[in-house]
Amino acid sequence: MTAGAPPYRADVLAIDDTPENLQLLSQLLTDRHYKVRSVTKGRTALRAAQAAPPDLILLDINMPEMGGYEVCERLKADDITREIPVIFISALGETLDKVRAFEVGGVDFVTKPFQVEEVMARIETHLQLRRLRQQLQAQNVRLQQEIRDRKRAQETFTKAFRSSPSPIAITTLEGGRFLEVNASFLALSGYTRPEVIGFRLDELALGLDMNRYHQGRAQLEQAGVLHNWELELCTKAGERRTVLLSVESIELEGQPCALTIANDITERKRLENEFISLVSHELKTPMNSMIGALDLLGTGQLGTLTAKGQQMIAMAINNAERLVRLVNDILDLERMKSGHLTLHPQDCGLSELFEQAVTVMQPMAQEADISLIVEPVVVTLHVDGDRIQQLLTNLLSNAIKFSSPGSTIWLSAQIQSPSIPDRVLLPTTLHPPPSTLSASPPALHITVRDQGRGIPPEKLDLVFDRFQQVDASDARAKGGTGLGLSICRQIVQQHQGQIWAARAPGGGSIFHVLLPLTTEITDVIDEVVHD
């Protein structure tokens, strides 16, 4: 079919050895806007059909030389003309072999004399059928092409998935069931395909930290994506590997799933840890000799020093010790961030933790002429005591550094039960509002409040970042490393808690720490409360 609408309805080739008949047919069709080519001989008809295939052929059966059946057979034998519908015409009284007509490939027949409207209807019907068939064929060709294209695309993506050097897994979000994994994933985990597909994450002995897993899942559900998420997993052979995950939530057949791409960073981590421990050693060893030498000089036993000389030695020792604190803080933070420092949770009494922290900080507070007031509650926490100790001393030392002489610092605790609305317990200046808390399990709420000059509102979020100080010159004057609060945040996060800073009513700062209490501990609390 040519582009654009042709000036006629269809191209019809009429073949009849009787010119009168042809004349009549031709006239009828032309009147109805068909283009008609009339021929009287079978051979001429074949040539005409081959030269310019018509849309339809009207073919007389009884013709000298070459009869209608033979013409039709030849048309059907030729690729160019095969698809052209042929309607036989036979005169009334002539022997019409209907079966033969269909056998040789005719689609219909009409008998003379015509019922004009009937002939036209049949012609139109067959033209319509032919058009539909052509459309169908074209559509078929298009579909086949599309299938080929899609297959190619699918093959490309399948190959990208299967041969990806990065391990990839698709799991259901609910239950974490493996739907698909690639060869790299199997190589990493050591499992075979049948051992993985259809199983849940917790059914394989992957040794995942389920707390961290649920944390990540919650984050994924919230943000839809998770980047550079570090996780340790255990291979089938029992080897521990560290992987860096990027997870995207996707939907497969209406089911929410997680597409996870992993990167094995075990070797990198090992080098990192080696580096940390090397730096630790290489920085601290010379400082050991330095502080030691200064210390010995300071005794005066190696030669008498002037008062100024003593002062200089004290200054050198002070600064060397500050350098040691900085190195310790950096290493601590690195170890915590890299997950190298694992928690060793034990049952600890909060009062004892408070007491120890205050004992450590009391000399510093006294020197700065600051009173420490401790208001603990009776509760047992399942935490890493050393870490909580570090958290409390860091918060207290921070508060002391930024308090003026004669002021007071309060270290307090309250149990926050889920039935009590947050607002009642938390100050109204709460920042940021922990929106997720209302549905949280019972928690211990620790606060450290000072009467210092407070943190500007725009810096409240920043104070937990590394080397973020409200005023950098302050820190130097106070001997801080700028890492204390970062370490606090790491410790609290390791304990699945929350930490934030706020402006205390009436000036000063208030640092809030929320530590989750486990259910067993809640029972203890209840007893205490009811006693």
Place this chain on the structure above:
Amino acid sequence: MTKCILIVDDEADVREVTKLGLEMSTDWQILTATSGADAIEIAAQAHLDAILLDMMMPDMDGRATLKQLKTDQTQAIPVILVTAKAHPSNQQDFDSLDVAAVLAKPFRPLKLAAKISRILGWE
């Protein structure tokens, strides 16, 4: 009877400062060793009351030296491990070791003697 202490450290400066610090604050006899192998040899001959053993040393590190010391007739000598890696927060890493204590570097040499006496109950 005066105590005899062996300081094992591959760093000459650390050995010297530690030795001097202990000598200035006590009447102890202080010996030094520059390596694990050196330490094992001295420990077998001298009558030591305690060994201050550095953790990170080339060839034979503190761990290996400790293991050797604890298998010989020297096993009764209390060992105090000294390490730059120890930080109050990761004391647990050393829990499994058969040592009297783990001291973090850097330490104050003048306060060291009191610390050692406290650890070993010499007060």
